[in-house]
Amino acid sequence: MSTTTTPPTAAEPTTVIGKSADYLDQRTKVGVLAKQLVRKVFPDHWSFMLGEIALFSFVVLLISGVFLAMFFDPSMALVTHHGAPATMDGQLMSTAFSSTLNMSFEVRGGLLMRQIHHWSALIFVAGIVVHMMRVFFTGAFRKPRELNWLVGTLLLICSLLAGFSGYSLPDDVLSGNGLRITDGVIKSIPIIGSYLSWFVFGGEFPGEHIIPRLFTVHILLVPALILALIGVHLFLMVLNKHTQYPGGGRTDQNVVGYPAVPAFATKMGGNFFIIFGVLALMGGTMAINNVWNYGPYDPSPVSAGAQPDWYMLFLEGSLRLMPGQAEIVTWGDFTLSLNILVPAVIIPGLLFTFLFVYPFLEAKVTGDHREHHVLDRPRNVPTRTGLGVAFLTAFVILALAGSNDLIATHFALSINTITWVFRVLFFVGPVFAFWVTKRICLGLQRKDRELVLHGHETGRIVRFANGEYIEVHRPLDEQERWLRVNYEARRPLEIEPATDARGVKRKGYKKDKRWQKLSQFFYEDRVEPVTPAELAAAHAHGEHDELEPAHDTPELVSGSGNVEREH
Amino acid sequence: MSENQNPQGPSRDVARHDGDGTVARTDRFADPGVPAHHPRLADTDPKAAKRNERIIAILFAISCLGTIASIVAYFAVRPDGTTPGVRLSTVLLGVAIAISLFGIGFAAVHWAKTLMSGKEYVEERHSSSSSEDVREVVQQQFKDGLEDSGIARRPVLKGAVVSALALFPLTIAVPLVSSVGGTWNVNSFRHTIWKKGTRLAYDPSGRPIKASDLTVGSVAHVIPDVPAEERESHEWITEKSKAVVLLVRMDPRDHKRDHREGASYDGIVAYSKICTHVGCPVALYEQQTHHLLCPCHQSTFDISDGSKVVFGPAKRPLPQLPITVDDEGYLVAEDDFNEPVGPSYWERLK
Numbered sequence: 057m058s059t060t061t062t063p064p065t066a067a068e069p070t071t072v073i074g075k076s077a078d079y080l081d082q083r084t085k086v087g088v089l090a091k092q093l094v095r096k097v098f099p100d101h102w103s104f105m106l107g108e109i110a111l112f113s114f115v116v117l118l119i120s121g122v123f124l125a126m127f128f129d130p131s132m133a134l135v136t137h138h139g140a141p142a143t144m145d146g147q148l149m150s151t152a153f154s155s156t157l158n159m160s161f162e163v164r165g166g167l168l169m170r171q172i173h174h175w176s177a178l179i180f181v182a183g184i185v186v187h188m189m190r191v192f193f194t195g196a197f198r199k200p201r202e203l204n205w206l207v208g209t210l211l212l213i214c215s216l217l218a219g220f221s222g223y224s225l226p227d228d229v230l231s232g233n234g235l236r237i238t239d240g241v242i243k244s245i246p247i248i249g250s251y252l253s254w255f256v257f258g259g260e261f262p263g264e265h266i267i268p269r270l271f272t273v274h275i276l277l278v279p280a281l282i283l284a285l286i287g288v289h290l291f292l293m294v295l296n297k298h299t300q301y302p303g304g305g306r307t308d309q310n311v312v313g314y315p316a317v318p319a320f321a322t323k324m325g326g327n328f329f330i331i332f333g334v335l336a337l338m339g340g341t342m343a344i345n346n347v348w349n350y351g352p353y354d355p356s357p358v359s360a361g362a363q364p365d366w367y368m369l370f371l372e373g374s375l376r377l378m379p380g381q382a383e384i385v386t387w388g389d390f391t392l393s394l395n396i397l398v399p400a401v402i403i404p405g406l407l408f409t410f411l412f413v414y415p416f417l418e419a420k421v422t423g424d425h426r427e428h429h430v431l432d433r434p435r436n437v438p439t440r441t442g443l444g445v446a447f448l449t450a451f452v453i454l455a456l457a458g459s460n461d462l463i464a465t466h467f468a469l470s471i472n473t474i475t476w477v478f479r480v481l482f483f484v485g486p487v488f489a490f491w492v493t494k495r496i497c498l499g500l501q502r503k504d505r506e507l508v509l510h511g512h513e514t515g516r517i518v519r520f521a522n523g524e525y526i527e528v529h530r531p532l533d534e535q536e537r538w539l540r541v542n543y544e545a546r547r548p549l550e551i552e553p554a555t556d557a558r559g560v561k562r563k564g565y566k567k568d569k570r571w572q573k574l575s576q577f578f579y580e581d582r583v584e585p586v587t588p589a590e591l592a593a594a595h596a597h598g599e600h601d602e603l604e605p606a607h608d609t610p611e612l613v614s615g616s617g618n619v620e621r622e623h
Numbered sequence: 624m625s626e627n628q629n630p631q632g633p634s635r636d637v638a639r640h641d642g643d644g645t646v647a648r649t650d651r652f653a654d655p656g657v658p659a660h661h662p663r664l665a666d667t668d669p670k671a672a673k674r675n676e677r678i679i680a681i682l683f684a685i686s687c688l689g690t691i692a693s694i695v696a697y698f699a700v701r702p703d704g705t706t707p708g709v710r711l712s713t714v715l716l717g718v719a720i721a722i723s724l725f726g727i728g729f730a731a732v733h734w735a736k737t738l739m740s741g742k743e744y745v746e747e748r749h750s751s752s753s754s755e756d757v758r759e760v761v762q763q764q765f766k767d768g769l770e771d772s773g774i775a776r777r778p779v780l781k782g783a784v785v786s787a788l789a790l791f792p793l794t795i796a797v798p799l800v801s802s803v804g805g806t807w808n809v810n811s812f813r814h815t816i817w818k819k820g821t822r823l824a825y826d827p828s829g830r831p832i833k834a835s836d837l838t839v840g841s842v843a844h845v846i847p848d849v850p851a852e853e854r855e856s857h858e859w860i861t862e863k864s865k866a867v868v869l870l871v872r873m874d875p876r877d878h879k880r881d882h883r884e885g886a887s888y889d890g891i892v893a894y895s896k897i898c899t900h901v902g903c904p905v906a907l908y909e910q911q912t913h914h915l916l917c918p919c920h921q922s923t924f925d926i927s928d929g930s931k932v933v934f935g936p937a938k939r940p941l942p943q944l945p946i947t948v949d950d951e952g953y954l955v956a957e958d959d960f961n962e963p964v965g966p967s968y969w970e971r972l973k
């Protein structure tokens with residue numbers, strides 16, 4: 057029998073860490089994994105940190121959530137509350153609400169943890185949204201990362217579920233009314249609506265089951281799903297290696313950046329503490345959801361100016377905008393509540409469908425099967441950038457419409473007028489935003505061409521011996537130029553003709569034609585990058601610009617500060 | 624309307640597809656390569672490095688102090704049950720924890736940015752797909768596996784295994800779904816606890832209301848008059864969710880029409896407080912216009928006109944509770960609402 061399994065080549069470990077690593081590796085072959093990860097290269101850019109904000113907020117949610125779960129009692133049993141705050145003493149309320157009050161007033165640090173938890177939830181969803189914006193506008197969702205985009209979109213949906221289920225737990229007046237609105241939306245679903253309402257509430261609204269059920273959803277189902285999806289998300293990120301911004305030496309075949317250990321890991325760890333710190337500071341100094349001011353749930357009262365958490369505002373706004381006339385009675389006296397279905401089910405459905413299908417749609421109209429690891433500059437894909445901004449505009453208009461009562465009271469405006477303005481804006485705003493954004497992108501691309509062809513304006517006016525004045529332009533250095541010429545101006549799809557060589561109609565031509573139409577929408581307007589030949593031609597025309605550098609012709613410099621440029 | 628404004632017309636780029644799918648282009652600028660590495664101040668100046676080391680150490684020390692401060696705050700500031708007391712404890716704890724965390728965070732980032740190597744590395748990427756060889760092996764393995772299982776030769780088994788697997792989730796799903804819905808008595812949406820003779824009472828005190836209590840222009844939030852002990856249960860909260868009513872006494876001349884013939888009493892009308900949109904309590908009454916506004920989604924109902932919708936996302940008027948007075952002068956219901964209260968649902972009119 058052999059007494060050792062240590063490979064003879066490895067030096068005998070002497071330190072504690074070395075010995076533990078050896079122990080672990082002898083049993084798990086973890087060295088193979090570590091070899092892949094320890095010096096793995098990660099590109100560096102501030103916008104790659106946005107996903108970390110979401111990730112680390114989630115960690116803070118887990119930490120503060122465990123604390124809260126120790127003191128929260130998710131029961132709807134009615135009790136008479138005894139103790140702080142004085143306004144609630146002796147009132148009849150659910151155990152859930154009473155335990156929320158106790159954890160805020162009796163448990164030291166409890167209110168802090170509640171506030172940290174609530175702020176973290178808001179920042180968590182915000183982090184996901186901003187991260188998705190980065191991914192969308194830079195085209196990081198393209199092959200091979202379409203799957204990870206889907207995982208991310210699922211994470212967004214899970215985060216909304218987590219937020220909503222958590223918000224409803226304290227069983228206060230506001231969250232109770234939120235649940236009531238949810239019940240109304242569920243009931244509007246054709247055919248199965250009333251049964252679905254009983255399924256969710258275990259009886260009629262509110263019943264006595266909804267808080268314990270939401271609690272299970274909130275602390276078990278959704279977090280488990282989120283954790284699993286985060287695992288997949290990060291695994292795929294490591295597997296595909298991170299994307300990188302365009303620049304010198306960055307190609308689809310390499311990754312340029314810093315090794316995980318030490319600099320990248322240290323920055324990431326530091327970032328966790330900074331984000332946690334910001335959330336602790338927010339939780340400590342910014343009051344949020346003071347449920348004792350609202351009181352326990354009672355089906356009768358409701359307060360004006362009550363807004364849901366920000367990520368639900370778009371749904372609330374969409375409900376507010378839809379005119380009631382849309383509710384119709386169909387054949388057979390069935391009620392079809394389109395005034396609820398359209399804003400609360402169909403519009404969010406469309407928004408999420410857009411997110412789910414966009415990567416595949418774009419790949420199809422681009423006719424693109426390659427892997428992409430170098431990101432796009434948003435200006436270089438004007439239609440995508442325009443669509444993204446249009447999407448965000450629709451989202452923001454709906455969110456603002458969800459605050460129309462606050463806008464009305466703060467600016468002393470008629471709420472009916474505001475609502476009508478938003479109804480129109482919801483249709484006009486995204487189209488206008490698309491058009492403006494696309495124009496700006498094309499303009500920026502032309503500016504890039506201009507810069508590459510003619511260089512930077514220097515403000516240096518030179519007079520020639522024949523009396524001619526020119527402004528000297530400084531050519532771009534090769535890194536600056538590379539950034540502006542290294543992209544592909546994609547073109548609309550080219551399709552096979554309608555008939556083949558023998559004049560027989562080709563099957564599938566109409567379908568191809570439709571895709572080509574869409575492709576033209578995407579890529580008809582485009583600005584091509586400058587080619588070396590164009591640059592050479594530009595230099596040939598404007599040979600004056602070649603009078604470089606300044607010290608070659610010092611006697612001709614007539615001033616660099618206040619001289620007006622001539623054109 | 625092509626925007627192709629290139630001075631030379633369509634680009635003369637030639638796309639050439641290599642075997643591995645990458646595109647090589649001619650007439651393109653050459654990649655200048657990774658920019659030259661610039662050493663940072665601390666890389667070249669030992670004094671700067673020393674200074675940064677001190678800063679990092681101080682930041683870590685600040686974190687230690689923050690941790691100590693948070694523990695002191697925890698033990699020293701006991702909240703006394705009042706809101707300001709709790710707030711003080713929360714602020715002190717929160718700020719101390721933040722200092723502790725910021726100390727570590729900023730120290731780590733500063734360390735990474737100034738003292739750790741700032742040299743960029745280039746790593747090769749490999750294709751995201753597995754190689755052709757691997758694919759062939761895997762395909763063969765699956766083929767072999769299928770062959771071993773013999774399923775291709777035994778179609779009966781194929782059908783049997785699919786049926787069994789498709790059906791077995793029902794063993795869990797049926798009891799779960801069935802139990803989760805309780806009694807599934809969806810007809811209960813149609814009725815409230817109002818019935819002929821139920822007195823109208825103030826919410827939340829439960830005191831019955833006399834018609835003579837109400838002056839013209841006054842509004843009352845109303846619940847059915849039930850014994851106080853019955854109002855301390857879940858059943859009550861669920862019933863109250865459907866039964867709440869808003870009572871308004873208007874000048875009878877202001878009524879444009881009555882939604883339900885003979886349902887009002889001397890200018891006093893009672894309407895369900897549950898919005899016909901998604902069920903929020905409709906609570907804001909505007910005395911001059913007789914408009915009733917739902918604060919959730921701003922559906923506006925005209926009380927003087929049978930509570931018909933004048934603005935917003937609701938379609939139907941609020942159901943009216945028919946009322947009259949009993950022998951003692953108390954307001955009583957003449958009957959339940961004659962339609963389901965609250966949001967619409969598919970079989971509402973059935």
